[in-house]
Amino acid sequence: MQTVRTTLLLLSVLLFTAHLTLAQDKPETETRVTMRDLPPAVQQTVREQRKGAVLLGLAKEVENGQTFYEAELKVNGHNKDVLIDPTGKIVEIEEQVTLDSLPAAVKTEMVRQAGKGRILLVESITKDNAIVAYEAHVRTGRRMSEIKIDPEGKPIPIGK
Numbered sequence: 001m002q003t004v005r006t007t008l009l010l011l012s013v014l015l016f017t018a019h020l021t022l023a024q025d026k027p028e029t030e031t032r033v034t035m036r037d038l039p040p041a042v043q044q045t046v047r048e049q050r051k052g053a054v055l056l057g058l059a060k061e062v063e064n065g066q067t068f069y070e071a072e073l074k075v076n077g078h079n080k081d082v083l084i085d086p087t088g089k090i091v092e093i094e095e096q097v098t099l100d101s102l103p104a105a106v107k108t109e110m111v112r113q114a115g116k117g118r119i120l121l122v123e124s125i126t127k128d129n130a131i132v133a134y135e136a137h138v139r140t141g142r143r144m145s146e147i148k149i150d151p152e153g154k155p156i157p158i159g160k
Helices: 002-024 040-049 104-114
Strands: 029-033 054-063 066-075 078-084 090-097 118-127 130-140 143-149
Touching: 040 066, 040 078, 104 118, 104 130, 104 143
Parallel strands: none
Antiparallel strands: 029 054, 054 066, 066 078, 078 090, 090 118, 118 130, 130 143
């Protein structure tokens, strides 16, 4: 009887620990919003970014307790997502690009990593007015994955 109680207690502790770990690693939450839901500074940035573009949607994201706003745009036929902090500062831009427009080393590494998979979408990631990475969405059979490469053609672990 004592062994059963000990086992149940140990199992309870493990489940509680797993729950706490998952709660700490919560993914970001994203909520659709309208222009009037945005702080004035963010509204101004969105107005500037959507010049010559079609605004597809707006979202409010909370990640690790920090709030950001995302404007989804269509510019000259390609997608562009602009991440904005509450002060109106652009934090990051993800912009759809073609595989052929990539620097040679980036394209070579991306194709190598995709292997037999099909590259469906490629995006440049810009921070502080400089491209910091390229990201590809790849389908291999029914499985979807992402590849991230720095501007020099070196792999970046996903999540960084």
